[in-house]
Amino acid sequence: MRQRSGGSGDTPRERHPLFQIDGVTVRFGGLTALEDVSLAAWPHEVHGVIGPNGAGKTTLFNVCCGFTAAESPSVRWRGDPVPPPRPHELAARGIARTLQGLGLFRGLTVLENVMVGADRFRRSGFASALFGLPRSVADERAVRNRAQRALRDLDVDGCAAAYPDSLPYPIRKRVALARALVSEPELLLLDEPASGLGHDDMGELGELVRGLSDRMAVVLVDHHMDLVMSVCDRITVLDFGRVIATGGPDEIAANPAVVRAYLGEEAHT
Numbered sequence: 001m002r003q004r005s006g007g008s009g010d011t012p013r014e015r016h017p018l019f020q021i022d023g024v025t026v027r028f029g030g031l032t033a034l035e036d037v038s039l040a041a042w043p044h045e046v047h048g049v050i051g052p053n054g055a056g057k058t059t060l061f062n063v064c065c066g067f068t069a070a071e072s073p074s075v076r077w078r079g080d081p082v083p084p085p086r087p088h089e090l091a092a093r094g095i096a097r098t099l100q101g102l103g104l105f106r107g108l109t110v111l112e113n114v115m116v117g118a119d120r121f122r123r124s125g126f127a128s129a130l131f132g133l134p135r136s137v138a139d140e141r142a143v144r145n146r147a148q149r150a151l152r153d154l155d156v157d158g159c160a161a162a163y164p165d166s167l168p169y170p171i172r173k174r175v176a177l178a179r180a181l182v183s184e185p186e187l188l189l190l191d192e193p194a195s196g197l198g199h200d201d202m203g204e205l206g207e208l209v210r211g212l213s214d215r216m217a218v219v220l221v222d223h224h225m226d227l228v229m230s231v232c233d234r235i236t237v238l239d240f241g242r243v244i245a246t247g248g249p250d251e252i253a254a255n256p257a258v259v260r261a262y263l264g265e266e267a268h269t
């Protein structure tokens, strides 16, 4: 595990998590999906969220993305209080996410899909785009270049002209990741990044995610213990909507409450 920021030479700001959310309670009618849950994502760390089925992982992910509202959570960005995230503000706030369903536009090529993710770098307004003014043309070229770079970084630039439906699932997952990364986020939220991947693709994904933590904080929700244990610096374990443990992979693997929660799950499957 890498040294967390905060040692000699760090700026004081790096003593805080990049993103911290506390007091997350979500109720769906009579069902409490999350009760007073906290999550802190540190710069340059990969933070895993795990837990048995129905523990509240997706709900927590959705709160972090602003898809689901929690009851008055406290949110901090580099230690400063900020309003809870809202989906349309994520890119502007330095947050990107990939979803289980990938969410690629079927009618757009791979390159065009990734260009959508780079939208925040456009500087020209609607009118100059409409009339093809020079600034808008330069903008378009810059956004296209960024998108091509993002595809190259993920080794999928060869399918830039293809439509998502024509590509194998692991490639589509990379495209979805490229679309998230092209916005150059400080915080990347990954929902089930390993779902549907075979062993080899999962190994490559693990290396990729580890590499990303040089540039950003990563939060990932996933069922695959191998991936979570090998890739994450810190892990939050949920069970029945509550945090039952937080710590490094070794601490988590040895935590009796975590073992009990997962054994309980096996007993019910």
Ligand SMILES: Nc1ncnc2c1ncn2[C@@H]1O[C@H](COP(=O)(O)OP(=O)(O)OP(=O)(O)O)[C@@H](O)[C@H]1O
Binding pocket: 028, 031, 032, 033, 051, 052, 053, 054, 055, 056, 057, 058, 059, 060
């Ligand atoms: N929109 C909703 N309306 C009602 N109940 C919901 C809703 N979303 C989630 N729940 C319930 O909230 C609880 C937590 O669900 P959530 O999907 O967050 O768990 P999870 O840990 O992601 O589960 P899984 O591993 O099975 O995906 C579950 O009991 C689920 O049935």
